[in-house]
Amino acid sequence: MTPAAESALRKPVELSGPPAVEERARPHAGTVRAMERSDLPAIADLFTRTFRKNNRVTDSQLAGYLETVFFSSPFYTPDAGSIVHLNETSAIDSAILAMPVEFNVHGRTVTAKILCAFMAEGKTGAAGAARLARMMRAARQDFCFSDNASPVSADHWVAAGGLVLPVQSLEWHRTFRPAAAALNRACRKIKPLARLPLHGLARLADNFVRRSKRSFAAVAHDGITSAPLSLSQFMEQAQIMMQRFSVHPVFSKPEFDWLISAAKLNASLGELQCRSVLDAQGKKIGCYLYFGADGRNAMVMNVFCHERQEAAVIAQLFADLDNLGYVSAQGMAQPFLTQAVLRQRHLVHRHTGYFCLVTRHADLKAAASGDGFYAGGLASESWSRLLHDF
The missing domain is CATH 3.40.630.30 (Gcn5-related N-acetyltransferase (GNAT))
Structure with a gap:
């Protein structure tokens, strides 16, 4: 402002x-x-x-x-x-x-x-x-x-x-490879650093750090796996899993397709991808959508899951992003995921802006004050190029 x-x-x-x-x-x-x-x-x-x-x-x-x-x-x-x-x-x-x-x-x-x-x-x-x-x-x-x-x-x-909303006004940041993550942050602030041959040194430093301090590696729950998901399949799963909230995005196909197309215009964040999380019997228990650029930061847009599956889904999300080689990950804090996210090591919460709302409807306001409200990710401005360039 x-x-x-x-x-x-x-x-x-x-x-x-x-x-x-x-x-x-x-x-x-x-x-x-x-x-x-x-x-x-x-x-x-x-x-x-x-x-x-x-x-x-x-x-x-x-x-x-x-x-x-x-x-x-x-x-x-x-x-x-x-x-x-x-x-x-x-x-x-x-x-x-x-x-x-x-x-x-x-x-x-x-x-x-x-x-x-x-x-x-x-x-x-x-x-x-x-x-x-x-x-x-x-x-x-x-x-x-x-x-x-x-x-x-x-x-x-x-x-x-x-x-x-105090929880949604926070972002969580999880580090997997501290040297490379620090270098990426420095390169965003000091552009000439990106032209120096420092990334190889950062990888060597991270290999040493991750061997000596294994907690930087994210670990999935036993029996939990994940698989790539198409965007249309993600929309279908999200619509089912959002029913636990009394206030949530509709994500109708015309609007979802438009949001995806608009979000993809922000090429600086990397490729828009999604995955499904499955339990030991192969049942879908969660899904997530994120931007990711090779060897850089992953920006998690939306995470959905069935009730009482939060810990397993979040653990798998971080294990996936670690295994895919991202140096760090970030995403909007959500009340229903807070306990699961706090179990992670090398994770901090940061405040970058307030999540605010106004409404003349008492039932919407009550839901936002409790656990029945979901917004963020695609249903927000976090994907907009107005925040990241221009």
Whole structure:
């Protein structure tokens, strides 16, 4: 979130009426409306100025990517999409980027809005940012959430009648090969390091470390195995295993296919892959989806399992990623998996952003406060290129 937007959120705001009514009452105060395709060049420039201050020019691919993510979903409608604020000169001075994802909420279908970026044009956009923030009040929304909110933004979500979910606001990080993992982190921060012949030395160091400290190797449970899974098979298994939650993504085929296609555009994370976990009798007890690049980090997007199979599925997941040669793995913390994940050695939890939600539905809010809520991975913005490049 831009500093101007954060500043606007610190100011007390009152619930306003629909934008059209407000504009008739105050014709010169600016306009709040749904984002249109013709806005994309201006939005791309605003995003770059807000979040990529070192970039002198906007990436030529950014506007096209924004169109794919925020306009091409099978469930996109102007009401479920992004909103912008136009100042007195009809220029966009602030915006909230949002994309729709269908959720099952206690048996009924609700279109949730994932808020992906809140940005404003410096101090001049603060008033517009405040007006956009008013539109996100819980009384107005069926279901809005973000899994990457800043501290100030998280405070605003709570003030607007929403929730901050502490477990989902954490990421777990498991290390398999410490020297190579440290080198990969250093190369991301210091680009010239990637051109030096250091990876061979890291492998030698890791071979020594893993022989002397065997706990770096992940161990599966006896009798548990896994097998590659097609994306369509993963969708089918996920739909069955998510039934344990009263609130969960629908993952209908049109939307699932769209999410997969959009996620695959983020080539920097590696290849999108999935596996099924089986017990000793060959019964499917879990499945997981992850991005992985050879010899680098694996980003686990979604993990599903039947009840009381959490420990076996998580142990197999880490054993698989270790055996496939990844140096480390990471993923969103989930309440139902916490106990199983904590059994792992060389694992830490890190906070990178708050998971926040607002809703006017009491049953959805109650589920989010308990154990009946599942979101994240494909049903979040964690796969978006807006977080990783541009």
